[in-house]
Amino acid sequence: MRLTDFDYDLPRELIAQEPPAARAAARLLHVDDERLVDREFTALPDLVRPGDLIVMNDTRVLAARVHARKPSGGRVELLVERIVGEREAWVQVRASHALREGATIDLPGGASARMLARNERFFHLVFDIDTPLDAWLAQHGEMPLPPYVQRAATATDRERYQTIYARAPGAVAAPTAGLHFDAATLAALAQRGVQHAFVTLHVGAGTFLPVRDDDITRHRMHEERYELPAATVDALAAARARGAKVIAVGTTTLRALEAAAQAPEGPTAGWAATSLFITPGFRFRIVDRLVTNFHLPRSTLLMLVSAFAGTARTRAAYAHAVAARYRFFSYGDAMLLDRARPCDAVQD
Numbered sequence: 001m002r003l004t005d006f007d008y009d010l011p012r013e014l015i016a017q018e019p020p021a022a023r024a025a026a027r028l029l030h031v032d033d034e035r036l037v038d039r040e041f042t043a044l045p046d047l048v049r050p051g052d053l054i055v056m057n058d059t060r061v062l063a064a065r066v067h068a069r070k071p072s073g074g075r076v077e078l079l080v081e082r083i084v085g086e087r088e089a090w091v092q093v094r095a096s097h098a099l100r101e102g103a104t105i106d107l108p109g110g111a112s113a114r115m116l117a118r119n120e121r122f123f124h125l126v127f128d129i130d131t132p133l134d135a136w137l138a139q140h141g142e143m144p145l146p147p148y149v150q151r152a153a154t155a156t157d158r159e160r161y162q163t164i165y166a167r168a169p170g171a172v173a174a175p176t177a178g179l180h181f182d183a184a185t186l187a188a189l190a191q192r193g194v195q196h197a198f199v200t201l202h203v204g205a206g207t208f209l210p211v212r213d214d215d216i217t218r219h220r221m222h223e224e225r226y227e228l229p230a231a232t233v234d235a236l237a238a239a240r241a242r243g244a245k246v247i248a249v250g251t252t253t254l255r256a257l258e259a260a261a262q263a264p265e266g267p268t269a270g271w272a273a274t275s276l277f278i279t280p281g282f283r284f285r286i287v288d289r290l291v292t293n294f295h296l297p298r299s300t301l302l303m304l305v306s307a308f309a310g311t312a313r314t315r316a317a318y319a320h321a322v323a324a325r326y327r328f329f330s331y332g333d334a335m336l337l338d339r340a341r342p343c344d345a346v347q348d
Contacts, residue, residue: 003214007297008318015148016331019160023182027326027333031309031317041180041334050193053239056249057175058198060166063141068105076105081205086132090122099123108140134169144172146330170202176330177250177292197235199256201226211298221277226256230269245288251301254287261285278304280311290337294328310340
């Protein structure tokens, strides 16, 4: 398939710039085998069966954007991509001139950082700070809102660009499907008898990288690390044994689960890394249903959704969402997708 197969027209005003008034105050487009049904997100517990397993990504977004200066006074913007030591990280750097090895940067609070090495668009920095880097960022950094949110981050974003079950610091982008879940929704799912489990996948800035080649098979997918706890592996096996559906909250959760399923022995507990690129024709082994937000045109995430629900069904859903004035992207509305039957995926 070609990159142009995953394009669509989106009016700029449909790109959500603010979170909804309340987490669950979003719309939900239910995409099943035959229909597109407009609902509210609060209806989600009524759309799943007792005994089903819902899996969520419990990564926590770092306050990863830092405004700094060169010793000469030039402005520098850092985006911490991955912490690799108590005071070391791989970082994206925006500056008028690229940093050279050994260069120093003046940070807020009288701290500094020094460049150790470079790997393409990432810079390895060591930070001269008095606390672990994640704690320092919590004090001096700001939430790394996506580039299509065209405003500065506020104190509100520190709460709302974070799921209520976020636990493990390390992401620079939120697993946005999870932003809709509030305590009442989780309680309603539990009351219905829905089981839950977690994965940890630290979403990187690579999630926003564009696909530049019209032949999508040439795209090199960024690598991400993820963890499957033993309790999650057991919950997946138990769900299959009782014939329950596995529902992934977000594309990051789906990617972690399906990457783990590629091993000959199936999902195993522990940390692993994946550069899995899911496109139409992919054989899904674990996930039956997907809760996700609406994704950018020509993006790898839209390709993943098309692989899961079928390209024709996905195109119809997005056309409906635009016509019905749904809100798009990270702070936007959501979809509940049922996995396409193999014959549907082939026909698409």
